Amino acid sequence: MAILLDGLVLGLQLAVLGVGVSLVFGLSGVLDLAYGAKIVVAAVVGSELLGAGGARWWVLPVVVLISTLLSLSVDRTVLAPAHRRSGEARVVLSLLVTLAVAFVLDGIVVSVRPHAALSLGIGGAPMEVMGVTMRRGSLVAAGLALTVLVVAFLLLQATRLGRAIRCVIQDEEGAQLCGVEPGRVRTIVVVLSGALAGVVAITQGLSSSVSTADGFDLTILAVVVAVVGGLGRVGGAVVAGILLGLVHAVATELLGASATWVVLLSAAALTILVRPEGVLGLEGWRRASQEHARTEADA
Amino acid sequence: MLSVRELSAGYDGSVVVDRVDLDVEDGEVVALIGANGAGKTTLLRAIAGLHLAVSGEVIFEGRSLAGSSAAEVARRGLRLVPSDRRLFPDMSVRENLQLGAHPRRVGQRDLSAVVDLFPRIAERWGQRAGTLSGGEQQMVALARALVGRPTLLVLDEPTTGLAPRLAAELYQALAELRAQTGVTVLVAEQQLPRVLELADRGVVLEHGRIRRQGTAQDLRDDPEVRRAYLGVD
Numbered sequence: 001m002a003i004l005l006d007g008l009v010l011g012l013q014l015a016v017l018g019v020g021v022s023l024v025f026g027l028s029g030v031l032d033l034a035y036g037a038k039i040v041v042a043a044v045v046g047s048e049l050l051g052a053g054g055a056r057w058w059v060l061p062v063v064v065l066i067s068t069l070l071s072l073s074v075d076r077t078v079l080a081p082a083h084r085r086s087g088e089a090r091v092v093l094s095l096l097v098t099l100a101v102a103f104v105l106d107g108i109v110v111s112v113r114p115h116a117a118l119s120l121g122i123g124g125a126p127m128e129v130m131g132v133t134m135r136r137g138s139l140v141a142a143g144l145a146l147t148v149l150v151v152a153f154l155l156l157q158a159t160r161l162g163r164a165i166r167c168v169i170q171d172e173e174g175a176q177l178c179g180v181e182p183g184r185v186r187t188i189v190v191v192l193s194g195a196l197a198g199v200v201a202i203t204q205g206l207s208s209s210v211s212t213a214d215g216f217d218l219t220i221l222a223v224v225v226a227v228v229g230g231l232g233r234v235g236g237a238v239v240a241g242i243l244l245g246l247v248h249a250v251a252t253e254l255l256g257a258s259a260t261w262v263v264l265l266s267a268a269a270l271t272i273l274v275r276p277e278g279v280l281g282l283e284g285w286r287r288a289s290q291e292h293a294r295t296e297a298d299a
Numbered sequence: 300m301l302s303v304r305e306l307s308a309g310y311d312g313s314v315v316v317d318r319v320d321l322d323v324e325d326g327e328v329v330a331l332i333g334a335n336g337a338g339k340t341t342l343l344r345a346i347a348g349l350h351l352a353v354s355g356e357v358i359f360e361g362r363s364l365a366g367s368s369a370a371e372v373a374r375r376g377l378r379l380v381p382s383d384r385r386l387f388p389d390m391s392v393r394e395n396l397q398l399g400a401h402p403r404r405v406g407q408r409d410l411s412a413v414v415d416l417f418p419r420i421a422e423r424w425g426q427r428a429g430t431l432s433g434g435e436q437q438m439v440a441l442a443r444a445l446v447g448r449p450t451l452l453v454l455d456e457p458t459t460g461l462a463p464r465l466a467a468e469l470y471q472a473l474a475e476l477r478a479q480t481g482v483t484v485l486v487a488e489q490q491l492p493r494v495l496e497l498a499d500r501g502v503v504l505e506h507g508r509i510r511r512q513g514t515a516q517d518l519r520d521d522p523e524v525r526r527a528y529l530g531v532d
Contacts, residue, residue, distance in 0.1 A: 160402065167387050167398050173349065174385035178398045179374035179447065 002132045003249045009138045011245020012145035013203045017218065018225025018237035019152060020196035026169040026232025027182075027189045029087075030079060030094040035197060036218030037105035038074075042067035043118035043201040043210035044109050050118070063118075064198030071194025072187070074101055083186075102215060109212045118201060119209035141206035148199050149238060152192070156234060165189060169232055224268045230278015239279050244268065300325045300483050301346070301377070301451055306355030308345040309507075315341040317507040318355065323451065323485050328477060330494040330515070331487040332528060333504035339487040340382065342504065343455050346485075347379035348372040360450065374402075378449035382456040384440040388429025392420060392439055395428050399443035406446070412479075413442035416472050434465035438472075445476075454486040458493075466493065473497055491528040495519055503528075 017035075025031050046063040050056065075083075078101060082094040109116070122137045129139065156162035168175040168185045175182055200218070204210045210218075225244060229236030244264060251263035271279060303321040307314060316338045323329045333339045344350035346357050348369035357364040359377055367375070387395055396413070397405045414421045417438040423431060428439055437457060444452060457473075458466035470493050476482060477497070488494040495501060501518040503511045511521065518524050 160397075160404070163390075163394060163398060164401060166390065170387040170389055171385050173369075173381075174387055175398075176349065176369040177347070177373055177379055177381070177385055178443065179370050179401050180398070181368060181370045183368075 001130060003253050004246070005129060005132050005134060006252075007246035007249030008242065009134070009142040009207065009245070010248055011242035012142050012149065013200065013207065013241075014221060014225050014245050015238040015241025016145045016148055016196055016203065017200050017222045018229055018241045019149070019234055020193040020200070021222040022226040022229055022232055022237040023165075023189055023234055024193045025226060026234070027165070028083065028094075028186050029090045030075075030082060030098065031091065031223065031226075031231070032193070033095060033098040033219055033223070034074065034101040034105060035098075035193075035222045036215040036220075037102040037109075038067050038070050038194065038197045039201045039204070039218050040109055040210060040212060040215040041070060041105055042198050043205060043214075044113050044116045044212060046201060046205065047116050047118040048113070050120075056120075060202055063201050064195050067198035067201065068191055068194035071190050071197060074098075075186075075190045102219065106212075106215050109215075114212060117209045117211035118205040120202065120205040122206065135207070138207040141203040144199065144206070145203050148196070152196075152234070153238075161188065220265075224265065228268050228271045228279060233278055236278045240271075243279065300327070300360060301485065302358040303342075303346060304356045304358070306342070306345060306357065307353045308341050308350055308355075309353060310341075314353070315507050316345060316352075319504070319507070319509055321502060321509070323483060326481050326483055327500065328484040328486065328498045330498035330501040330518075331485060331504060332489070332491060332494070332501050332518070332524075333487070334489060334527075337504045338507040339504055340455055341507075343379060343453055343485070343487055344381075347377060347453060349379070373447065376448065376450035377453065378444040378447055378451070379453040380440050380444050380455065380457065382459045384436050386428040386431075386436055386440055386443070388427065390428060391425050392423045392428055392431070393425065395439055395443050396446050399446040401447075409446040409448065413445050416445075416476060417442055433460045434462070434469070437461060437465075437469060441469075441472075450483060452482055452484045454484065456487055456489065458488070458490055466490070470494075470497055489528070491518075491524075 021032055021035050042063045045066050046059050049059045049062060078097050079094060082090050082097055085093060120137070122140055126133045126135055127139060156166060164175070164180045165185055165188065167178065167180060168182045172182050201210055225241045226237050228244065229238070229240035244267065247267045248260055248264050251260040255263065301323040303319055306316060306319045308316040319342060331339050331342070341350060345352045348364060348367055348371070359375065364372055387398065396410065399405065400409065419435060420438055420442055423435060428436065431439065441457070457469055461469065473484070474497055477484065486494060486498070495515040495518060498515045500514055501512065502509055503518070503524065511524070
């Protein structure tokens, strides 16, 4: 039971992480290798603000705001040339650009604040959930992650904006034919993904801490969750996040912390080999290969 | 309604559409006739703002479309239904239609109008568009364009891949639509007899240039057209 709850708590946070990357990839073909670095920047600024003292609650929206602005400015500046290209060229160029952004952001953070870490320790005694004693911070983090996921789900499934986002993911040209501007939708999704990065900084800060060295690991986790979920499939990312969270908890229990990383990545690699289209659904993958065949035939 | 002036378009330096002039008047149905590779699709895509023209101008309802995005063109009432339909395969028929009205909420009247036109759509309401047959997909694509209340409907080979019976059904529906709403239509086709029954006028495109044009009757009687597109000597 304890393992299950631990896994769930971690899994919900991983889900948020994966959704942020998956959404952007589905929409624009940009696999954001700077996602972890953005989280770290937001976290470090948050820890500086906390260090400066003052009331604490307003730091949280500021963290989200920072990652959002960072996300938007990267998309608008260095990623602009990638957006002007299409297909594979865009994917490859955006990989290189976001990797470079990750290095630059990491470099800046490490040189300016090498030892900064965001840790939002919440006081109070541990709580008992279904007979298991859980740290209060972890529970709040899981609750926050769950809330954010539910809100994101409702936004995507039950609003006109969400429908517009999903239609651009499925067929950008079809969306244009309906009067939906893919560029405008992309801006909204980039903002959303940036905000989710801020949320991850907060949930990680609540359940453990985010330090300057964590950027790369967070990016790897985000990409793994997104890929296991099937890139561009938001629901898939949620399922994959929770599954990997459970795998992580079980592996930690059975093999110890040092082996979990290997187990986690092996589980991800296995899923990708067995179901390259992601844990949910076949349709997207089949469509992508049909699309590919069609472009080949046209050429 | 639509006035295309000296429009040229192509890919990577090769000219596919070469200085085309084309007019469509209010309430007219104009057939764009041409073989595979004549440049019909490129011309229609350039009109709809999906393909950047090399030169020339498209004027829609008195205003130039230069610099308008494809989405803006669609919102202004020029709706293209491409031959590959471009439905959202993982969404239900209902959601596809709801998106047709974007950014408005889809009107109940618009929905019942398209269901009157294509009764089959009502049976498929909750089904994912990607699982529909080719004929049903074409109907949903047309319906999706119609709930956007187009003033000009542009159809690119609407009967591509359809069985003859379904193709006939589709043209039947288009004739009904025309009688009911008087919507203006520009329709590209290779299948002549059917489209010339519906159309007032026809324009023949060959190698990206307009070779002849005239009333539907003129084109039906034209020996060249009969030989090239009707398979009649």
